[in-house]
Amino acid sequence: MTTLLGIYLTLLSLFIVWKTGRDALQGRCALFSTRNFFILGMLLFQSVSGAFTMFTDESENYAEVANPEITGLVFSVVLTLFVALFYRFYARAEWIERLAAGRSCVRQTSVAGLVATGIALTAIGTVLRFAGESIPYVAVILPQISAGCLCGGVALIAMAWARSSFNLFVAGLLLVAGAGASAVLLVGAFGRREIIGLLFAVVWGLYYEKWRYMAVTRFLPRAIVASAVMAVVLLLFSSSREGGARVDRSLGRQIERMLTIDPRAVQETVMSSLTGQFAGGISMWIYEARQDHGGYYPLHSLFYFVTHPVPRDWWAGKPEGLGLSIVSEAGVRGVAREHSWGPGMVGHLVHDIVFVSLPLYAFILGIAFRYMDARTMFSTRDPVTIVLFGSALGQVFGMPRGDLGLFAFHMMSAFGGIWLFGGLIARFTMRVDRDATADLRSGRSEDDDHFDPDADLGEDAEDSVGAGESRRDELATR
Numbered sequence: 001m002t003t004l005l006g007i008y009l010t011l012l013s014l015f016i017v018w019k020t021g022r023d024a025l026q027g028r029c030a031l032f033s034t035r036n037f038f039i040l041g042m043l044l045f046q047s048v049s050g051a052f053t054m055f056t057d058e059s060e061n062y063a064e065v066a067n068p069e070i071t072g073l074v075f076s077v078v079l080t081l082f083v084a085l086f087y088r089f090y091a092r093a094e095w096i097e098r099l100a101a102g103r104s105c106v107r108q109t110s111v112a113g114l115v116a117t118g119i120a121l122t123a124i125g126t127v128l129r130f131a132g133e134s135i136p137y138v139a140v141i142l143p144q145i146s147a148g149c150l151c152g153g154v155a156l157i158a159m160a161w162a163r164s165s166f167n168l169f170v171a172g173l174l175l176v177a178g179a180g181a182s183a184v185l186l187v188g189a190f191g192r193r194e195i196i197g198l199l200f201a202v203v204w205g206l207y208y209e210k211w212r213y214m215a216v217t218r219f220l221p222r223a224i225v226a227s228a229v230m231a232v233v234l235l236l237f238s239s240s241r242e243g244g245a246r247v248d249r250s251l252g253r254q255i256e257r258m259l260t261i262d263p264r265a266v267q268e269t270v271m272s273s274l275t276g277q278f279a280g281g282i283s284m285w286i287y288e289a290r291q292d293h294g295g296y297y298p299l300h301s302l303f304y305f306v307t308h309p310v311p312r313d314w315w316a317g318k319p320e321g322l323g324l325s326i327v328s329e330a331g332v333r334g335v336a337r338e339h340s341w342g343p344g345m346v347g348h349l350v351h352d353i354v355f356v357s358l359p360l361y362a363f364i365l366g367i368a369f370r371y372m373d374a375r376t377m378f379s380t381r382d383p384v385t386i387v388l389f390g391s392a393l394g395q396v397f398g399m400p401r402g403d404l405g406l407f408a409f410h411m412m413s414a415f416g417g418i419w420l421f422g423g424l425i426a427r428f429t430m431r432v433d434r435d436a437t438a439d440l441r442s443g444r445s446e447d448d449d450h451f452d453p454d455a456d457l458g459e460d461a462e463d464s465v466g467a468g469e470s471r472r473d474e475l476a477t478r
Helices: 002-025 034-056 068-092 094-103 111-134 142-163 168-186 193-209 216-240 251-259 263-274 276-293 300-307 322-329 344-351 354-378 383-388 393-398 404-429 434-442 458-463
Strands: none
Touching (some): 002 068, 034 276, 034 393, 111 168, 142 383, 193 383, 300 322, 344 354, 393 404
């Protein structure tokens, strides 16, 4: 039975991969979209991770699955229903397209404007990163606003680099800004989402500035190289992490640990990554724990998201993240107080009363990502909006692992930083084209994706990786 469930979850993973590629080729959803980053997280942390547990009967220590046949079946049903409803709500949210069009604009930009905006955002992100430690009651939000500004700033410089036909001077600025932002994000860091989010943001910017106009044969090598770089960075950081409240996480110590990695730690990290950090098995354990001992919390993830910015000094009983509380519930000993697990999307749904949380969360996430992707596609001539929705992709990718409410709050905080500071800076470095914006919002304009004449695609243009992406006026009818 468990083998059959493992095969089913493997087939579900292959279906997700197939649908992602098909939708990109048919213009239903851009290859680089928040939907696809989220669904990639679902694939790794739920379907692949769940299949591994079914095939091997292995899970996180203290989170062993007692009845894998029944629990695995429930896990597979809940996961399938959520994925199906998420896709359905995403595809049917036509009204979101109209809302997105009304909020979009066209900005006249130059390489110098992109660079200036990117440098200013990176500087603001750096200041906020360290200022937040000394300002009471805002430490919960300023680091995430800072991360958004850092990711968005470097992404804008990457777009300027692509637009300038890979000018060496701009390349040098990108290297300095990227290294500086990475150093700032490493200070005090334990989680990996911000570091990987910076790399995601750079690739996101390059894709929307140039890569999507390239033929598939030219795009794929770049995508492979970018993926390899991200994998190496993630491997180095993950293998060198140390848990504990008293661990020195200064920049120097972080780099030192990366340079002296134990090969066994690298091997363990690779296995942990390939198994989705046992998030699938932990989701199954949560189901069994709730069946045996209760502890359900209706819509906990939504409640946690809404109440997260409230200082705990003001509300001692403020909800904790599920990933944190289940470590204590499982009786784990000998770990730091902040040690947490990834409950997985199915674990969150079960804990939050699945009959209510499953359709509601699928609806909220489906329309939210549809809005983000519609705004992105309507804003291919608005770099600030492009990098805004690419500034928290590490959080988007990590949502299916959890904590869902925490990562959603971090994502919105990063967006808020770009919206506030990016929009303010752009008033001085870019100019809104009011006529083009009016046409865009009225629906009279054609697809205004700006083709780069320096790309020299020739006859390959029709075979470009973004060739299937729909015109703006067609998006709402999908």
